[in-house]
Amino acid sequence: MARLCYPTGHISDNANARKLFARVDMDNDSSLSIQDFEGIFKRFDLNGDDKIERGEFVKHWAIEKLGTPPEAVNLFNNLDVNKDGVISHSPDLPFIFIWFDSDVNGQVNEAEFVVTWQKLTT
Numbered sequence: 570m571a572r573l574c575y576p577t578g579h580i581s582d583n584a585n586a587r588k589l590f591a592r593v594d595m596d597n598d599s600s601l602s603i604q605d606f607e608g609i610f611k612r613f614d615l616n617g618d619d620k621i622e623r624g625e626f627v628k629h630w631a632i633e634k635l636g637t638p639p640e641a642v643n644l645f646n647n648l649d650v651n652k653d654g655v656i657s658h659s660p661d662l663p664f665i666f667i668w669f670d671s672d673v674n675g676q677v678n679e680a681e682f683v684v685t686w687q688k689l690t691t
């Protein structure tokens with residue numbers, strides 16, 4: 570499964586993805602668990618109702634300066650797995666984690682994070 574070729578130049582780097590990764594990797598072990606993804610979820614759920622609506626997502630995206638508004642919308646649409654207009658703990662979040670965890674070891678490392686981020690924002 571040699572799918573990851575970062576950083577050989579096949580996939581462009583993404584400073585914003587790295588920035589968010591560093592911010593949410595609380596224990597600095599350079600990998601994110603599903604719990605860390607829950608942490609990302611909480612950051613975007615501005616009103617704490619356990620759902621991320623498009624407006625919240627775009628707003629937090631702008632606050633954290635994670636990229637352009639169209640990238641935010643692309644990412645939101647991709648992360649809303651069941652297309653019900655919100656990102657929720659179930660079923661969206663487990664699917665999102667699986668996408669990011671390319672080698673299925675239960676941890677998302679920086680390369681996996683950046684690569685999947687690039688795919689989902691464009």
Ligand SMILES: [Ca+2]
Pocket residue numbers: 614615616617618619620621622625
């Ligand atoms: Ca919310």
Ligand SMILES: [Ca+2]
Pocket residue numbers: 648649650651652653654655656657661
């Ligand atoms: Ca959803």
Ligand SMILES: [Ca+2]
Pocket residue numbers: 670671672673674675676677678681
């Ligand atoms: Ca992994």
